Amino acid sequence: xxxxxxxxxxxxxxxxxxxxxxxxxxxxxxxxxxxxxxxxxxxxxxxxxxxxxxxxxxxxxxxxxxxxxxxxxxxxxxxxxxxxxxxxxxxxxxxxxxxxxxxxxxxxxxxxxxxxxxxxxxxxxxxxxxxxxxxxxxxxxxxxxxxxxxxxxxxxxxxxxxxxxxxxxxxxxxxxxxxxxxxxxxxxxxxxxxxxxxxxxxxxxxxxxxxxxxxxxxxxxxxxxxxxxxxxxxxxxxxxxxxxxxxxxxxxxxxxxxxxxxxxxxxxxxxxxxxxxxxxxxxxxxxxxxxxxxxxxxxxxxxxxxx
Ligand code: SIN
Ligand code: FE
Numbered sequence: 001x002x003x004x005x006x007x008x009x010x011x012x013x014x015x016x017x018x019x020x021x022x023x024x025x026x027x028x029x030x031x032x033x034x035x036x037x038x039x040x041x042x043x044x045x046x047x048x049x050x051x052x053x054x055x056x057x058x059x060x061x062x063x064x065x066x067x068x069x070x071x072x073x074x075x076x077x078x079x080x081x082x083x084x085x086x087x088x089x090x091x092x093x094x095x096x097x098x099x100x101x102x103x104x105x106x107x108x109x110x111x112x113x114x115x116x117x118x119x120x121x122x123x124x125x126x127x128x129x130x131x132x133x134x135x136x137x138x139x140x141x142x143x144x145x146x147x148x149x150x151x152x153x154x155x156x157x158x159x160x161x162x163x164x165x166x167x168x169x170x171x172x173x174x175x176x177x178x179x180x181x182x183x184x185x186x187x188x189x190x191x192x193x194x195x196x197x198x199x200x201x202x203x204x205x206x207x208x209x210x211x212x213x214x215x216x217x218x219x220x221x222x223x224x225x226x227x228x229x230x231x232x233x234x235x236x237x238x239x240x241x242x243x244x245x246x247x248x249x250x251x252x253x254x255x256x257x258x259x260x261x262x263x264x265x266x267x268x269x270x271x272x273x274x275x276x277x278x279x280x281x282x283x284x285x286x287x288x289x290x291x292x293x294x295x296x297x298x299x300x301x302x303x304x305x306x307x
Contacts, residue, residue: 003033021110029289031177039257067094067121101278115286119279129271145262146232151225154295154307155281157263162276169251170272178264193223195304224306
């Protein structure tokens with residue numbers, strides 16, 4: 001486990017060979033970070049400057065901003081009046097970023113092409129060090145990712161980042177991947193998932209069909225999703241793990257990019273400001289090394305189908 005540096009010449013627009021692309025998928029699936037010292041998704045100079053000064057000029061901007069590609073919407077920016085033009089520009093930048101990362105990954109990780117669902121993107125303008133957030137929302141505590149309102153039903157959470165800061169690194173720590181970690185805590189400290197009753201499965205499916213999934217996220221979750229959510233909370237709340245768990249530090253320099261399966265690699269961001277990020281939900285069927293996927297790890301531990 002660790003970081004694999006992609007030499008700049010490999011991230012040029014030309015299509016990598018399918019063996020090479022498969023090897024990168026495998027490295028990700030084994031829990032490595034793929035690191036691009038110079039991002040393949042560089043912003044235009046004036047867009048970069050705009051993002052770096054947005055906070056000072058826009059009163060409606062407070063937190064992380066989400067871009068929802070499916071609906072082509074931004075949320076988190078409540079921009080009115082003079083800020084409306086800034087809002088429009090921000091929207092365009094996030095839309096283009098999302099599109100360019102997707103285009104790049106369709107070739108760079110070609111085995112996943114058309115096997116993923118484009119999830120949210122985000123702009124993260126705040127200094128991460130010392131952010132005052134409720135414990136379960138803190139990103140400076142080690143955790144694996146799970147989304148409370150967007151269960152994945154076994155799909156993998158792959159995230160691509162850019163550090164936009166002109167001078168400061170974005171500092172992360174990462175820990176042992178899910179396959180090594182889950183058996184250390186489950187089932188003694190955190191209950192393993194149980195098979196869903198037929199009634200729950202049918203009710204959940206009906207709720208989804210009626211469009212109630214949004215208001216009843218817990219119902220929409222599979223036993224897998226439920227476990228992944230509990231595991232996220234468990235890690236953040238486990239003071240011993242936070243203090244003594246194995247960890248490795250990484251500093252992502254200005255102008256770099258990296259990607260990682262954040263559902264399997266515990267991570268925390270300790271410092272850094274101004275990042276862009278795009279998330280993909282990659283179908284379990286597209287895995288080139290499926291034995292490492294959290295769903296398969298859990299199904300092997302329980303002997304049960306969990307989605
Ligand atoms: C996270 O997924 O925990 C956030 C990482 C970051 O913003 O660098
Ligand atoms: Fe995270």
